[in-house]
Amino acid sequence: MSVSFPYTYYACSCADNTSTQEKRVSQEPQSAQDEDERTFDPRSRRSNFSLYPIEHLLYCTECHEMRCPRCVTEEVICWYCPNCLFEAPSSTIKQEGHRCSRNCFNCPICTSPLSVNSLEQPDPPPDDKPANKFGGPYILHCPYCAWSTLDIGITFPRPSNITGQLAKTLNGGLPRPPRDRKPSSSLKRSDPPTTHHLDDLPSPTSDTSTSSSPEPPSARTPDPQDRYHHLLAFYKHQLSTSDAALLPGTTSTSASELGPGSPSSIARLLHMYGSSIRSRAPESGPSPMREAATPEEGLLIYDAAAEAADDATIRAMQTTAWDTHASVSQRLDATNRHARAVDDLRPISPLLRTKRAKRCGACRQILAKPEGKVTSVRSKIKLLALQNLPKLSIKPLASPSTMPPPGTSAAGRPTSTLLTTFSSPTLALPALSPSSPFALRPLTTTHYLLTLTNPLYDSIRVHLAAPSALRGRHGAGSRVTILCPQFEVGANTDRRKKGERERVEKVRREEAFWTVLGVGRIVGL
Amino acid sequence: MSETKRVSISAPQGTPSEGRRTSTTAASRQSLAAKRQSLNFPKAPTVIDPSAIVSTHAILTGLHPITIGPDVVLHPYCKISSVEGPVTIGRGCIVAERAVVGFTTETAAQGDSALKERDVTLNRNVVVGTSAVVEAKVVDEGCLVGAGCHLKGGSNVGKYCKIAPMVIVQPDEWIYDFMVVYGQNARRRDMTMITNKDTVFALKKEEHEQHLAVLKRLIPSNLTKWQ
Ligand SMILES: [Zn+2]
Ligand SMILES: [Zn+2]
Ligand SMILES: [Zn+2]
Ligand SMILES: [Zn+2]
Numbered sequence: 001m002s003v004s005f006p007y008t009y010y011a012c013s014c015a016d017n018t019s020t021q022e023k024r025v026s027q028e029p030q031s032a033q034d035e036d037e038r039t040f041d042p043r044s045r046r047s048n049f050s051l052y053p054i055e056h057l058l059y060c061t062e063c064h065e066m067r068c069p070r071c072v073t074e075e076v077i078c079w080y081c082p083n084c085l086f087e088a089p090s091s092t093i094k095q096e097g098h099r100c101s102r103n104c105f106n107c108p109i110c111t112s113p114l115s116v117n118s119l120e121q122p123d124p125p126p127d128d129k130p131a132n133k134f135g136g137p138y139i140l141h142c143p144y145c146a147w148s149t150l151d152i153g154i155t156f157p158r159p160s161n162i163t164g165q166l167a168k169t170l171n172g173g174l175p176r177p178p179r180d181r182k183p184s185s186s187l188k189r190s191d192p193p194t195t196h197h198l199d200d201l202p203s204p205t206s207d208t209s210t211s212s213s214p215e216p217p218s219a220r221t222p223d224p225q226d227r228y229h230h231l232l233a234f235y236k237h238q239l240s241t242s243d244a245a246l247l248p249g250t251t252s253t254s255a256s257e258l259g260p261g262s263p264s265s266i267a268r269l270l271h272m273y274g275s276s277i278r279s280r281a282p283e284s285g286p287s288p289m290r291e292a293a294t295p296e297e298g299l300l301i302y303d304a305a306a307e308a309a310d311d312a313t314i315r316a317m318q319t320t321a322w323d324t325h326a327s328v329s330q331r332l333d334a335t336n337r338h339a340r341a342v343d344d345l346r347p348i349s350p351l352l353r354t355k356r357a358k359r360c361g362a363c364r365q366i367l368a369k370p371e372g373k374v375t376s377v378r379s380k381i382k383l384l385a386l387q388n389l390p391k392l393s394i395k396p397l398a399s400p401s402t403m404p405p406p407g408t409s410a411a412g413r414p415t416s417t418l419l420t421t422f423s424s425p426t427l428a429l430p431a432l433s434p435s436s437p438f439a440l441r442p443l444t445t446t447h448y449l450l451t452l453t454n455p456l457y458d459s460i461r462v463h464l465a466a467p468s469a470l471r472g473r474h475g476a477g478s479r480v481t482i483l484c485p486q487f488e489v490g491a492n493t494d495r496r497k498k499g500e501r502e503r504v505e506k507v508r509r510e511e512a513f514w515t516v517l518g519v520g521r522i523v524g525l
Numbered sequence: 526m527s528e529t530k531r532v533s534i535s536a537p538q539g540t541p542s543e544g545r546r547t548s549t550t551a552a553s554r555q556s557l558a559a560k561r562q563s564l565n566f567p568k569a570p571t572v573i574d575p576s577a578i579v580s581t582h583a584i585l586t587g588l589h590p591i592t593i594g595p596d597v598v599l600h601p602y603c604k605i606s607s608v609e610g611p612v613t614i615g616r617g618c619i620v621a622e623r624a625v626v627g628f629t630t631e632t633a634a635q636g637d638s639a640l641k642e643r644d645v646t647l648n649r650n651v652v653v654g655t656s657a658v659v660e661a662k663v664v665d666e667g668c669l670v671g672a673g674c675h676l677k678g679g680s681n682v683g684k685y686c687k688i689a690p691m692v693i694v695q696p697d698e699w700i701y702d703f704m705v706v707y708g709q710n711a712r713r714r715d716m717t718m719i720t721n722k723d724t725v726f727a728l729k730k731e732e733h734e735q736h737l738a739v740l741k742r743l744i745p746s747n748l749t750k751w752q
Contacts, residue, residue: 109713110707110708110711119724119728141717144689144707145687145689145705145707145708145711145713146687146705146715146717146718147713147716147717148717150716150717150720150721150725151716151717151720323712323713323714
C-alpha cells in the first residue's frame with residue numbers, strides 16, 4: 001500500500017495531554033495559552049509524530065480514545081531467536097545476553113543464516129555404512145555468499161554446541177588462551193613482561209579486592225572478547241562487594257580513593273555541587289562503584305604498543321587489496337566491531353527478538369497481546385481503531401458520473417459519501433508526482449470523494465470542517481469547499497450470527513496485521 | 526480412443542491434471558489443441574549426446590545449431606534458444622525450468638544491437654537456476670547461476686563462480702574465476718574454494734554428481750523428439 005496523494009491520517013491527541021505538557025502549562029502560562037488556542041495543524045513539524053494511518057492505531061475501550069505507538073506502553077512477553085524460533089527464558093537472557101546461544105549464526109559478510117556443513121571427504125565411501133557419511137570436521141557455511149569458517153581457518157570437530165566450540169577458538173584455528181575469571185588475580189600470559197606506563201602511577205587497588213602489585217599487561221592489544229569478560233567480571237565483583245566499605249564516610253587511605261573515578265571523589269564532588277543532590281538519602285540509591293582502572297579489569301589503555309599496532313594496521317591497509325578489508329556495515333555488529341580485515345570477522349549469533357503486549361498508557365488496559373507461542377502470529381487481544389472509529393478514505397473523483405450512490409458498501413456497513421471540492425489557484429505542486437492524474441493543478445477544480453465507514457452498531461453524526469484556504473507545500477492557497485458539511489452515518493447493520501461475525505472479525509484483523517507490516521511510516525504530509 | 530490418446534500427449538503421466546483433462550468437452554479440447562499448435566517453436570538443428578536428459582517439455586528452438594553434451598539435464602519448460610547464435614551446453618550442465626539459455630527474439634530486440642557474437646557456451650557442470658536468463662558468451666566450469674539471474678549478452682563468467690539469485694550481470698562484464706556476485710552487485714572472492722581446493726572441490730563434485738543422478742531418475746527423457 002503506497003500512500004498516494006489523497007490519503008487520510010488520524011491525529012492522536014496524546015501529544016497535547018501528556019503530563020509534561022501539563023507541567024509546562026503551570027510553568028509557562030503564556031505559551032500554553034498559545035498552544036491551546038492554536039488548532040491542530042497537520043503541517044507543523046511536530047505533527048509528524050502524532051499522525052498515523054488508521055491501520056497503525058489501537059483503541060482503548062476504557063478511555064474511549066485511540067492509542068498511537070507513542071501513547072502505549074509495551075511489555076515483553078517472550079524472547080525468541082528468529083532463526084531457530086526457540087524461546088529463550090528470561091533467566092537466560094539475564095545471564096547470557098540477548099543473543100541466541102544455540103547453533104544459530106549469521107554470516108558476517110552478508111548476514112544470511114549459516115548452515116553447518118560436513119567436510120568429510122567423499123573419497124573412501126564405504127557403501128555399507130551410509131550412516132557414517134556426514135562425519136569429519138564441520139564448518140559453518142553461508143549458502144548465499146559462499147563464505148565459510150574455513151575463510152577464517154576454523155573447523156569444528158563436532159556438529160553440536162558450535163557456540164561453545166567457537167568461543168574456544170581464535171580466528172586461524174588456534175585455541176583461545178584460557179582467560180582468568182577474577183579481575184584481581186594476576187594474568188597468566190606467556191608473553192614477555194614489558195614495561196608499562198601505568199606502573200609509574202600509584203597502584204590502583206580497591207579495599208575489598210585482594211589485588212596487589214600491578215601485573216605487566218601483554219604488549220599486544222588484548223582480545224576484545226577477553227577484555228569484555230574482564231570488564232564483566234570486574235563489574236560483577238564490584239556489585240557483590242561494593243557495600244559499606246566503599247561508601248563515603250568510611251576511612252580509607254587507599255590510592256584508588258585519590259583517583260577522579262573513585263567513589264569517595266564522586267561523593268566529594270556531589271557534596272560540593274548543590275545541596276539538593278546531597279539531600280537525597282544516599283542509602284536508598286545503589287552503592288557507588290568505581291570504574292575499571294587496570295587492564296586486568298578491562299581498561300583499554302592507549303599506549304606506544306597500541307600506536308605501533310595502529311601503524312601496522314594502517315600499513316597493512318595501504319598494501320592489501322580493497323576486498324580484504326571489512327566494510328563498515330560488516331563492522332556494525334558488536335561481534336565484529338574490532339575487525340579491520342575480512343579475516344578478523346567472526347560468525348554473528350543472531351539477536352533475539354521479542355513479542356510484546358501493548359497497554360494503554362493512561363489506564364493500563366491491555367490493547368494488544370500476541371499469543372505466547374513463538375511460531376504463532378495471531379493475537380489473543382487486539383483492539384484496533386479500525387473496529388471502533390469511523391474509517392475515512394478520500395478518493396479523487398474522475399468525473400461526477402462515476403460517483404457511486406451514497407449509502408452502499410460491500411461489507412453491508414453504512415457509508416456516507418460526500419463531495420469535497422478543491423479549487424486550486426496559481427501555485428503548482430512540486431512534491432506531487434506529475435504522473436498522478438489526480439494531482440492538484442493550478443486554476444482547475446478537482447473533486448474528491450470522502451467516504452466514511454461506520455464500524456459501530458450505533459449511528460454517528462459527523463461534522464466536517466476545513467480551513468478556507470490551504471497552507472503548506474501541497475496545494476497552498478487552494479480553496480476547499482465541502483459540499484455536505486453535516487450528515488449522519490447509520491449504524492452497522494451487520495447483525496449476523498455471533499460466530500459468523502467473529503469469523504469476519506478475525507479475517508479483518510489479519511488483514512490489518514498484514515497492512516501494518518506492509519506500510520512504512522510516512523513522515524510529513 | 527482419441528480421448529485417451531490426447532491425454533497422453535497433453536500431460537505427462539501421473540500429473541494431477543489428468544483427471545481434469547479427461548472430463549473436458551470436445552470444444553475445449555479443440556481450443557487446447559489450437560493453443561498447443563501456436564506454442565510449437567521451430568525445432569532447432571541439434572546435436573544431443575545420448576546420455577543427456579532432455580525433457581519432453583524442454584524447448585529447443587532457433588536456426589543456429591544447438592549442441593548438448595553428455596549427462597546434461599534439461600528440465601521441463603526450460604528454453605534453449607539459438608535464434609541469434611549457436612548454443613553449446615557442456616558435460617553435466619543442469620538447466621532448470623523456465624530458464625532461458627541463449628538469445629531469444631525478445632531479449633535480442635531489447636539488448637545491444639551492436640553486439641556481434643551472439644553465441645552462448647556453458648562449459649562443464651554449470652547449473653542454471655529457475656527462470657534465469659543466460660546470454661553470456663561463456664559461462665565456465667562449475668558455475669552456479671542462481672534463480673532469476675540475468676547474465677546479459679557478451680558477459681563472461683569464469684570458473685567456479687557463484688551468481689546469487691536475482692543478480693543482473695551487465696553486458697560485456699568479466700567475472701573472474703572464483704568470484705561470488707551477490708546482493709546489489711557486490712563481489713567477493715570465494716576464499717573457501719581458493720584456499721581449500723582439494724577438500725571443497727571434491728565435495729562440490731560429489732554433490733553435483735548426486736544432483737545429476739537424482740535428476741536422471743526423476744526426469745523422463747525424450748531424445749527422439751529432437752532427432
Ligand atoms: Zn497517541
Ligand atoms: Zn537460534
Ligand atoms: Zn554470507
Ligand atoms: Zn485506556
